[in-house]
Amino acid sequence: MERQPHVLVVSFPAQGHISPLMKLSIQIAAHGLKVTFVTTEVEHAKFMESLPENFEEQSSITLVSIPDGVDEDARYDVVRTLEAIETIRRVVPTYLADWIAETNRSDVDEKISCVIADISVGGALEVAKKMGLEAVAVWPAGAPCLALATHVPRLLQDEIINSDGTIMKDEPIMLAEDAPACACWSSSDIGWKSSHPILSKALLGFYSVVPRYAEFYDLILCNSVYELDSSLFKLVPKALPIGPLLFTNHLGSFPGKTWPQDSTCLAWLDKQPPGSVIYLAFRSSTLASAKQVEELALGLEHSGKPFLWVVRPDFMEGSTARFPDRFHDRVSERAKIVEWAPQETVLAHPSVSCFVSHCGWNSTMEGLAMGVPFLCWPYIADQFSNKKYICDVLKTGLELSRDENGITSRHEISSKINKLISSDVIKAKALHVKDIVRKSSIEGGSSFNNFNNFIEHIKSL
Incomplete structure (x- = not known):
């Protein structure tokens, strides 16, 4: 043998x-x-x-x-x-x-x-x-x-x-x-x-x-x-x-993820209209301030769009993530919040309209392969270069800006979400890149x- x-x-x-x-x-x-x-x-x-x-x-x-x-x-x-x-x-x-x-x-x-x-x-x-x-x-x-x-x-x-x-x-x-x-x-x-x-x-x-x-x-x-x-x-x-x-x-699930995945989000996605859901997931060690979590939550609420948000227990600096008062009550009919998700399956789901990401390379390739437009929020290291690659080179996404205190405001978040999902040009670019990636593999x-x-x-x- x-x-x-x-x-x-x-x-x-x-x-x-x-x-x-x-x-x-x-x-x-x-x-x-x-x-x-x-x-x-x-x-x-x-x-x-x-x-x-x-x-x-x-x-x-x-x-x-x-x-x-x-x-x-x-x-x-x-x-x-x-x-x-x-x-x-x-x-x-x-x-x-x-x-x-x-x-x-x-x-x-x-x-x-x-x-x-x-x-x-x-x-x-x-x-x-x-x-x-x-x-x-x-x-x-x-x-x-x-x-x-x-x-x-x-x-x-x-x-x-x-x-x-x-x-x-x-x-x-x-x-x-x-x-x-x-x-x-x-x-x-x-x-x-x-x-x-x-x-x-x-x-x-x-x-x-x-x-x-x-x-x-x-x-x-x-x-x-x-x-x-x-x-x-x-x-x-x-x-x-x-x-x-x-x-x-x-x-059954991807080996190597250090948080258990919550697959109930897939059944939730099945109930949402095609191309309607904002998907948010950040790198495994990213930390956000209490102020930034509040602005992000309110930005999602003000966007008026359904969203799936991956929130690790240690996502907020110094404590478990807390949300604005009665936030869950106000968004319960159009929101799903989980600690981790099967990301490739989520990105490939027809209900997902865009990906709010810190642009780590693994997430970048997964999003490009699934033809999903990006809302880029780089945090550290190569994420800044990847953001430029997505927004300026491939033109399949937009960048979220920060104010003088390093905070991305609720207005910036909600307005960029609406701008991104209404852009037929960016959607077409994302699908074109998806086709290139698919043919290569x-x-x-x-x-x-x-x-x-x-x-x-x-x-x-």
């Missing part, structure tokens, strides 16, 4: 990274390869709670956890963010090397031949290469940010940015003379933007690892579509676009072919 290829997939321990890496793992396993998925003990414990019953048996994916070495006092301390991230990047590859060596020594039939690693833990690629294994990187964000990341050394050398990521010249960053709009950044949409200097430096580190570990990988998989970003991929020759990475299996499409060629390469190792 021919030995089944064994692939080790390594994720950085954060939901925005685990989610696409797990989707990738499921697709690889569906092609007959043995997959072992590795993340750290803390994140492993979180997402194990939300996995479908018998997930490992159904998916042919083995789940493994290793220590991350982070001091508990540093884990949730913004001031020590950089320290925690560097600890993870140092410790995880060490444990990984020992685990691979033991596995390959103990069972020749289970021998690992390829390591596919989130570039954010690029040390895993170095380990793989030095052990004589195939090393493949994964970039969990978008193609524009990958192009920017690839060029960080040049930006530093030309003193366009400093070591903290600050833009040193009063002009946009352009990666080439004829660079497209999606490869041009200002200080307001740069991917490591943050009001906290330590956090900015930590975020810059997520970009810097791409060139830092480039010698250890020949390929970097990207959750993007070639036809949407063809000019960008000329700037990143090692990139292989295989997007969209979507939840296409039938395991079906037989004969660019992403379909890229992924299948990749699988055949792994099988040949």
